[in-house]
Every structure is written in structure tokens, then in C-alpha cells.
Amino acid sequence: MRYCSLGSGSRGxxxxxxxxxxxxxxxxxxxxxxxxxxxxxxxxxxxxLQGVLVTHEHSDHAKGVQSLCEALDIPFYSSHGxxxxxxxxxxxxxxxIRGDESVxxxxxxxxxxxxxxxxQEPLQFVxxxxxxxxxxxLSDLGSLTPHVVHRYRRCHGLQVEANHDPQMLQRGPYPPxxxxxxxxxxxxxxxxQCAELLQRVRWSGLQSVTxxxxxxxxNDEQLVRQALAPAMACQPEDVQLLRQDEVSxxxxxx
Ligand SMILES: [Zn+2]
Ligand SMILES: [Zn+2]
Numbered sequence: 001m002r003y004c005s006l007g008s009g010s011r012g013x014x015x016x017x018x019x020x021x022x023x024x025x026x027x028x029x030x031x032x033x034x035x036x037x038x039x040x041x042x043x044x045x046x047x048x049l050q051g052v053l054v055t056h057e058h059s060d061h062a063k064g065v066q067s068l069c070e071a072l073d074i075p076f077y078s079s080h081g082x083x084x085x086x087x088x089x090x091x092x093x094x095x096x097i098r099g100d101e102s103v104x105x106x107x108x109x110x111x112x113x114x115x116x117x118x119x120q121e122p123l124q125f126v127x128x129x130x131x132x133x134x135x136x137x138l139s140d141l142g143s144l145t146p147h148v149v150h151r152y153r154r155c156h157g158l159q160v161e162a163n164h165d166p167q168m169l170q171r172g173p174y175p176p177x178x179x180x181x182x183x184x185x186x187x188x189x190x191x192x193q194c195a196e197l198l199q200r201v202r203w204s205g206l207q208s209v210t211x212x213x214x215x216x217x218x219n220d221e222q223l224v225r226q227a228l229a230p231a232m233a234c235q236p237e238d239v240q241l242l243r244q245d246e247v248s249x250x251x252x253x254x
Contacts, residue, residue: 001108001129002252003157006030006038008139008212009244012060015137015159016042019129022106023048025068026125026137029060032067041247046072050106053097054078055139056119057085069093077105079112081121099123113151116142118186126151133253135159136201139213142186144197152201156253159242160197162211162228163188164218172218188213191227198231208251212242 006014012029023044028035039046051074055061069076077095088094099114112123117140126136136155169179181187209232211224225236242248
């Protein structure tokens with residue numbers, strides 16, 4: 001199983017997961033044209049894409065989903081709440097998935113995880129491949145719940161959110177209401193919360209960790225590295241960060 005980020009941040013998110021010749025996209029927060037370019041950069045033959053898993057309706061995750069899936073004639077999967085917000089319920093390519101009910105898609109076992117975030121019915125995903133390798137993707141999370149910690153234990157790969165530095169957020173350009181939203185229980189994870197998550201789920205089988213959804217205004221890459229390195233028992237320069245305008249290197253789980 002291998003995966004990469006096609007871009008991560010408040011202006012668009014998409015993660016590609018591939019098992020043998022089958023690929024799934026988690027979120028498509030880019031236009032169709034843009035995501036097709038990014039798929040090409042990742043050197044993924046577009047015929048391998050079997051579907052799109054959607055975490056929630058915010059445009060940095062859902063913007064290009066319908067248009068891409070219509071163009072490729074592939075299904076997209078979301079909770080009922082997300083579909084209602086996006087007006088997808090009657091769409092022929094939409095498939096309903098439910099929190100904590102695992103489904104097999106494109107030969108991978110997908111576990112949708114219920115998370116606290118300010119959307120209608122947000123989910124995040126743990127994906128298990130044929131050889132039992134397990135990838136946890138967690139992009140928008142207001143706070144750590146026992147349920148989230150439980151679900152993301154024993155993953156071999158983790159892509160997690162390190163959204164903001166609390167001090168930068170407080171001093172930054174956001175108006176007070178938005179600041180409170182981001183920092184709140186249903187907003188986004190701070191660097192410190194991300195470190196706490198990693199500390200709690202780290203185990204001997206964990207092979208690869210990448211940190212994404214990093215705020216361009218309320219965070220700094222150096223601060224992310226400093227916060228996460230102790231939790232990962234590595235040097236700050238070895239913390240792998242995802243960026244808005246970059247297709248990340250492939251991470252291989254074996
Ligand atoms: Zn969101
Ligand atoms: Zn987001």
C-alpha cells in the first residue's frame with residue numbers, strides 16, 4: 001500500500017491511497033482541472049482511480065468531488081449529513097457511508113471515523129490494505145476524543161493535522177469569532193494537540209508520519225517541527241510536512 005498528498009491546507013486537500021492497481025482519493029478540495037494535473041504529477045494513471053471518499057462539505061475538501069467523479073464516472077462516498085449539505089442525495093454516483101461501519105472499496109477496507117468538527121456529519125478515514133497495512137488520515141479535528149485515539153491506534157502510516165500554533169492564532173489576522181472557531185472543540189488541531197495524538201497512538205509498527213493542513217497565517221513550519229519531533233522521537237528536520245501547492249513524495253507501507 002502506498003499513499004501521497006496531492007496538496008494539503010486551507011485552500012484544498014486531497015490524499016491518494018493506492019493498493020496494487022486500485023486507487024482511492026480522500027477528498028478533492030481542488031477544481032477538476034487542478035486535481036487532474038496533480039494526479040499527473042503523482043504519476044497515477046487516472047483509470048486506476050476507483051472512487052472518492054469525502055470527509056465533509058467544507059470547500060477545501062469537497063469542491064471538486066462531483067465534477068471529477070462525473071468526468072471519470074466513478075462513485076463518491078460521504079455521510080448522509082455531508083450529502084445533504086452538498087445536495088448529493090439524488091446523485092447517481094453518490095454512495096452513503098456511516099461512521100464506524102467499515103466498507104470494502106477498491107479492495108481496501110475503509111473505516112469511517114466520527115470526529116468533532118464544525119460540519120454536518122464529518123468523518124475521517126482509516127484504510128486497511130490487502131496485507132493488513134493500515135493508513136490513518138486525519139485532516140480536520142477540533143479535539144482529541146477517546147474514540148479517535150482508539151481508532152487511530154496501530155496504524156502503519158499516519159497523515160495528521162497540525163493546523164496552528166495557539167499563540168500565533170491569538171496574535172494573528174483572524175477576527176475574534178474565527179479565532180475562537182479554529183481553536184474550539186470543533187475547529188482544528190493545534191501543533192501541541194497533534195503531538196499529543198502522536199504520543200498516544202505511536203507504536204512499534206508505525207512506519208511513516210506526515211503532518212498537514214498547516215495554516216499559512218497561524219503557523220510556522222519550524223514550530224510544527226519543534227512540537228512534533230519529541231512525540232515522534234526524531235529530529236525536527238526529519239518531521240515530514242505537507243504543503244498546499246506540492247504533491248508529496250509517495251509513502252510506501254511494507
Ligand atoms: Zn473543515
Ligand atoms: Zn479543512
